[in-house]
Amino acid sequence: MIxxxxxxxxLLVENRxxxxxxxxxxxxxxGYNIHSLTVGITEDPNISRMTIxxxxxxxxxEQITKQLNKLIDVIKVMELNTEKCVSRELALxxxxxxxxxxxxxxxxxxxxxxxxxxxxxxxxxxxxTGDEEKITAFIxxxxxxxxxxxxxxGLTAIER
Amino acid sequence: xxxxxxxIKCLQEEKVSTIFGYPGAxxxxxxxxxxxxxxxxxxxxxxxxxxxxxSGFGRVSKTVGVCIxxxxxxxxNLITSIATAYMDSIPLVVITGQxxxxxxxxxxxxxxxxxxxxxxxxxxxxxxxxxxxxxNIIKEAFYIAKTGRPGPVLIDIPVDIQLKDIxxxxxxxxxxxxxxxxxxxxxxxxxxxLEKIKQSKRPLxxxxxxxxxxxxxxxxxxxxxxxxxxxxxxxxxxxxxxINKPYYVGLIGSxxxxxxxxxxxxxxxxILIGTRIAxxxxxxxxxxxxxxxxxxxxxxxAEIGKTLGTNIPVVGDCKQVLxxxxxxxxxxxxxxxxxxxxxxxxxxxxxxxxxxxxNPKYVLNMLSQMLENDTIMTADVxxxxxxxxxxxxINEKRRFLTSGGLGTMGYSLPSAIGAKxxxxxxTIVAVMGDxxxxxxxxxxxxxxxxxxxxxxxxxNNSGLGMVREIQKNTYGKYHGVELNCNPDFVKIAEAYGLKxxxxxxxxxxxxxxxxxxxxxxxxxxxxxxxxxESTL
Numbered sequence: 001m002i003x004x005x006x007x008x009x010x011l012l013v014e015n016r017x018x019x020x021x022x023x024x025x026x027x028x029x030x031g032y033n034i035h036s037l038t039v040g041i042t043e044d045p046n047i048s049r050m051t052i053x054x055x056x057x058x059x060x061x062e063q064i065t066k067q068l069n070k071l072i073d074v075i076k077v078m079e080l081n082t083e084k085c086v087s088r089e090l091a092l093x094x095x096x097x098x099x100x101x102x103x104x105x106x107x108x109x110x111x112x113x114x115x116x117x118x119x120x121x122x123x124x125x126x127x128x129t130g131d132e133e134k135i136t137a138f139i140x141x142x143x144x145x146x147x148x149x150x151x152x153x154g155l156t157a158i159e160r
Numbered sequence: 161x162x163x164x165x166x167x168i169k170c171l172q173e174e175k176v177s178t179i180f181g182y183p184g185a186x187x188x189x190x191x192x193x194x195x196x197x198x199x200x201x202x203x204x205x206x207x208x209x210x211x212x213x214x215s216g217f218g219r220v221s222k223t224v225g226v227c228i229x230x231x232x233x234x235x236x237n238l239i240t241s242i243a244t245a246y247m248d249s250i251p252l253v254v255i256t257g258q259x260x261x262x263x264x265x266x267x268x269x270x271x272x273x274x275x276x277x278x279x280x281x282x283x284x285x286x287x288x289x290x291x292x293x294x295x296n297i298i299k300e301a302f303y304i305a306k307t308g309r310p311g312p313v314l315i316d317i318p319v320d321i322q323l324k325d326i327x328x329x330x331x332x333x334x335x336x337x338x339x340x341x342x343x344x345x346x347x348x349x350x351x352x353x354l355e356k357i358k359q360s361k362r363p364l365x366x367x368x369x370x371x372x373x374x375x376x377x378x379x380x381x382x383x384x385x386x387x388x389x390x391x392x393x394x395x396x397x398x399x400x401x402x403i404n405k406p407y408y409v410g411l412i413g414s415x416x417x418x419x420x421x422x423x424x425x426x427x428x429x430x431i432l433i434g435t436r437i438a439x440x441x442x443x444x445x446x447x448x449x450x451x452x453x454x455x456x457x458x459x460x461x462a463e464i465g466k467t468l469g470t471n472i473p474v475v476g477d478c479k480q481v482l483x484x485x486x487x488x489x490x491x492x493x494x495x496x497x498x499x500x501x502x503x504x505x506x507x508x509x510x511x512x513x514x515x516x517x518x519n520p521k522y523v524l525n526m527l528s529q530m531l532e533n534d535t536i537m538t539a540d541v542x543x544x545x546x547x548x549x550x551x552x553x554i555n556e557k558r559r560f561l562t563s564g565g566l567g568t569m570g571y572s573l574p575s576a577i578g579a580k581x582x583x584x585x586x587t588i589v590a591v592m593g594d595x596x597x598x599x600x601x602x603x604x605x606x607x608x609x610x611x612x613x614x615x616x617x618x619x620n621n622s623g624l625g626m627v628r629e630i631q632k633n634t635y636g637k638y639h640g641v642e643l644n645c646n647p648d649f650v651k652i653a654e655a656y657g658l659k660x661x662x663x664x665x666x667x668x669x670x671x672x673x674x675x676x677x678x679x680x681x682x683x684x685x686x687x688x689x690x691x692x693e694s695t696l
Contacts, residue, residue, distance in 0.1 A: 014338065018275065018287075025279050059465070066462035072284040072304060075338040 006035065007061050008080040008087065008157055011050040014073040015041060022071055023050065032056070032064050036154025047075065051156040080157050087157035090127070091135045092117075096146035097124045105145060112138045123148060131155075163291050164189035164322040167255070168197045170298040173330045176226050178202060178217060178581055180210040182237075184230020185270065186257025189322040202581065202610055205602040207234050209574035211241020213606075215250045216578030219561055220536060222375065224251040224305045225578065231257045232270030235316070236277065240568055242312045243281040247565025248396060249373060251310035253301050254282075261289060261318040275316050283311030291324040296331055303334045308341030309460040310373055341459065345476030350484050353431075353455045353472050358490060360429035360453075362497045363389045366412065366441075369396030369564065370434020370458060370478050377401065379482035380433070386489035389431070390498055392420045394441040395545075396564040397434070399554050406498050409505070414443040415546045415695065419505040424449050426500075432456045434478040436463040438565070457481050514666055518687035520544070520619050522666050524551035527589065527617075530673065533557060535587045536579045540572035540596035543625035546695045548591050570599030576614045577606055587677065588614040594643055595624045601649075604656040607682050615676045616653075616660075621689040622646060629695055653684040660684030 013019050020039060027034050035053040042049045054064060061079065068077045080087075095105065097119075109116055109126055112134065118125030128138055132155055139150065161169075167190055171179070178200040183191045194201055204210045210227040218225030225245075229238050235256040245252045258264065259271045275285045284304050286297045294317070301313040357363060371380055377400055384391055384407045391401055392412045401408060410420040421443070424430065430452040435441070437456075442448035449468065456463075456470040457478055464473040474481055512521040524547055527537075533556035539548040545562055554560060561579060563571040576590035592600070597618055607614070624641040631638040650660035658681050661672045669687065676683035 021276070022279055029280055063462065063466060070460070070462055072336065072339050 012075040094149040168193040180213040181228035186231040186319040207237035212574035213578035216575030220579045221582035228255040235274035244568040245312040246281040251305040252312040258318040285314040345481040363429040364427035365391040367397040368435020371400030376479035399560040413441040517690040520547040528553035538572045538576040540592035544593040569596040573600040594620040616684045662686040
């Protein structure tokens, strides 16, 4: 691959057991990359929405889209234009909480519009939502203060 | 009625006349209903053969082949034949029994996650959890198997579900919102294709298995003759065209003819119809058709642009697309190009030599003349497959069945059984080597039990010829390819109550084969072949 780009695919799939396995199986056996994958129910309980972020080039994306469309459980495949969609990710970050830096951390959480959802004598859990860049920026900022654990959901997105 | 009875009624609605299977505990309810029905059940000797026989039956009768196996090892034994059908786009409905639905996932006796295991080899699969869905599932399964790009569909039915009661009413329609295969080619794309064709100086058609599964042989013949475009084909496309000089060039690819490959390299427009043009056809070369523009007509959009970049993709059923193209047929000025191909065909083509053991190339050329014009030949995998592909001529209504995509040894004999049941009045010749015969000879039992008459043409070179040749060419030595304790195959045929003859010389072939044609039972013609006989 010469130009490696990030693509966001939004899929509508039948809400049946085994569908996630079929899609992730397709990606793994054909060597396609899954950067992140989120899935959840839509307004129709029989249909789920899956958002997959994949890395590749245009030719690979075309193959991925066509192979996904072949799956009987996949209803629709859309490539989201990252500029024309609203994308969000949730991160839960546990950091160690030395007393000297607590107020600095609390202030920065406010600046990033996050929430402190857990607090005890040794650690603090911060919840943050935003696009991928914002989450990454916060993590980079907070790293020197001691990150114990990060859980990120991966991106989900909706077209404007 | 019970679900088991409903299943049989559904199969009858789908006009299934024959099922190939091997029963076990979890399909006993279905077998009880099968016993009461008029559907012909063929008991095989290994579930893998059930899948291959269903494949041969389906390919010849142009219907969806059906096979059935029990849970656990019965289902896993079907995997190879399901994968074989998947790679060659053969429509199959595979029914497997499953353990009680409340025991699934508890590792009980003969339990296997067959829907999970066959995920990569099925067009779609169903695990029936609610008995109310069974009728829709069967209707959908047949629809999915035979439409669009055909393929195998698996239905896994827990044994307790088979005993539940439902209201029977076979659905009239099927509507799958996520599956709408394209049949008619886009008119704009077809127009573009026509323009390119009319401008080309050295056009070449390349066909594959899609012509055969799309039953487009007549349209193709007309297309070739009206536009005057020469034609090459892949292994799976061999019986898509009758040899019709001067347009027929030959088989391309790593085991094809060099003159056919040369025609591809010199063409300026390659028209691919019903082929996925995979690595065997391109010989894995990045220079394949490098000077040509490419029109790719195929029912599966995912195949277009997968191996070769395409200038004009046309997604659609090849029969429909060819009919559209034929509406604007125009004879091209290809006489010089065709003459050029004929000339280098004569220069490059080297004939075979006749030495002391039987030469399979000689045998197959003889058969091209001896056999009727509607003979069906099945070939296995390895040297025997390539000898058939290169030396047996397809005329009129002859068929050639083999495992092209997966290359599964042991395909020839069971698929010949399926073919004979589908076409009882035709001559069926099953070609194989001593390696592949030993992977399927248990099916002689099926042959005897069902009074099936075929001719088995066994090329015995005491080894795995193709692999041996690769080893010799790469390393100068071979290892693990010698079958030097082969039994007396003719005696094995006779042990089953069949007949056979072993020949050591070319001149004895004709008489032995004539004897096999006259014989009322299946006849084994065993040819002793030199282990050094080359593939090409």
